[in-house]
Amino acid sequence: MRAPPLYHLYVAVTVLLAPFAAWAQIRKLRKQGVPALRAHETMGHASQPRSGSGQLIWFHAASVGESLSVLALIAKMGEVLPRAQFLITSGTPTSAKLVAERIPPRTVHQFAPLDARGPLSRFLHHWRPDAAIFVESELWPRMLRMTYERETPMALVNARLSAKSRAAWARQPALAAYVLDVFVLILTQNDEMAQAMVDMHAPADRVARGTNLKALSAPLPTDPAVLAQIRAALKGRRLWVAASTHPGEEEIVLAAHARLRASHPDLALVLVPRHPNRSAEVAALIAAAGLSFATRSKDELPRDDEAVYLADTLGELGNWYALTDVVFLGGSLRPIGGHNPFEVVQAGAAVISGPHVASFAETYDNMRAKGAAGFVEDAAGLAKAVADFYDKPAARRAALEAAESFVQDRSNALDDLARRLIHILKLAEPSR
Known part of the structure; x- marks a missing residue:
């Protein structure tokens, strides 16, 4: 699919604004107590190594609720794929803290890279994800397209956009179609949202009703x-x-x-x-x-x-x-x-x-x-x-x-979802 003019304009704007956005984001994280090494993860500089040469599955969420909602799914996929590694990215210190307290086995957290070529290139070169799963409404155009261009299978789960966001995307149908075309599967929270995604020019044969991930979340910790x-x-x-x-x-x-x-x-x-x-x-x-x-x-x-x-x-x-x-x-x-x-x-x-x-x-x-x-x-x-x-x-x-x-x-629903994603993203481990 050919990139629409608006995407090229977005790319040009990110080139101009990336240095200022990087300065502002790093400064914000530092003021919230994030160490300098970790704050620079937003520039694509990883603070941890990629473990081994096996499969790495990348989950990207926005903030606290979305980040916590995928932990049970990561744990379930980890049971089915015992040699896989997992990466979860989000943007807020609170989400990083809570994820760290509940992180599943073989999983690391990083702050999400800015939606610009330099940070994304460094991030993708280091982590080399074998599959990417995006959560709810995280539709950053360059992140999605650059990941797609690496031939990384991608899914959107728990898809949910506000009426305001849907209206904004509806005004740019060519851009919406270009962005949503990257996903091999789009799972929504309900039938209404499934229809909304199709109306936004998501490929209809890749859209399906899923379940609310927050209704599959891991148990809250106790002391x-x-x-x-x-x-x-x-x-x-x-x-x-x-x-x-x-x-x-x-x-x-x-x-x-x-x-x-x-x-x-x-x-x-x-x-x-x-x-x-x-x-x-x-x-x-x-x-x-x-x-x-x-x-x-x-x-x-x-x-x-x-x-x-x-x-x-x-x-x-x-x-x-x-x-x-x-x-x-x-x-x-x-x-x-x-x-x-x-x-x-x-x-x-x-x-x-x-x-x-x-x-x-x-x-x-x-x-x-x-x-x-x-x-x-x-x-x-x-x-x-x-x-x-x-x-x-x-x-x-x-x-x-x-x-x-x-x-x-x-x-049972969580188990079904994990196996569905493993199948559609071609993650099944080879039999010995």
Whole structure:
């Protein structure tokens, strides 16, 4: 396929802007505490060697959510391809940190090279990927075309573009077709996005509905020492968790907990705001609700009569999920789109959610069908859902069994996806 004029214009612009973009990106990473050696990965200078002469499979993601969503897929592909190496690239220090904490075997992380010839040439020459898998909306024209020109098989998974991005690409159909032609397979999150990709001139015979990778994610990490410490402090008290809450939701959660305490006076709430920097704001809301609380970031532990434990730290969500059988998942009582319910059921808990879950609609539809998720709209509904969970043992067992069944289904889906990618990207190892 011939490159359209707009692609040539893009290439010319990147030549002019690359030095300034490189300076700005390296400076930004350094200010965020990234060592100089690693910050220069954005210029294509690798900080680690390519291991061996075997297959190397490159995954490219944008930031935290996308990066973490592929770790389980990498681990599964690694089981099928025991001699393969994996590379994951992303652009933010937070994603690098979290990936490092959960990185699968035989996998390294690097910061993504800038979308310019020099950085990309150095990157591709060093890593020599045997296949490349791009995640969600990472459609950098030069990165895609230069990788393609090396005859590297490429796939796009979890494809998802916002309405604004789709409209922008629709205004440049020749460029969209040129960029999307590099992929041997485009897997979307749902049928609507599959049609959107075809409308953007992706080759229709290479587009298919896949599954939401975030609904196949690896279990959140836990710290046994922290769990033992919190359990000892709680002394057998029952608790529920309200996780990833946003402004306007904590008030509803706290009102529900006040109702619950009237009938279940020993019940504790672990409240986990989505953004820990809102800790002081959320603490003020707890105090205004007349509820006693302890704060995780102050190294406090819940006392015998403490109503709320404010878990205002990063990277500990897995601990809080492991402490309970029922989790209210925020971002859903307000039109935010919801958060990942699969992480909850993987931890062995059932999910309660508000109605606004567009970002995980397919996942929630499947969970609802199995009975692994319940939905509420206000404080009264939330209080009743939590109370029913603890007061009705048969319903509780059914919800937890449904959650376990859903996790098994997702595990099977992950295995199918891994084998499909290995086949289409021609990665199967030769038999001996």
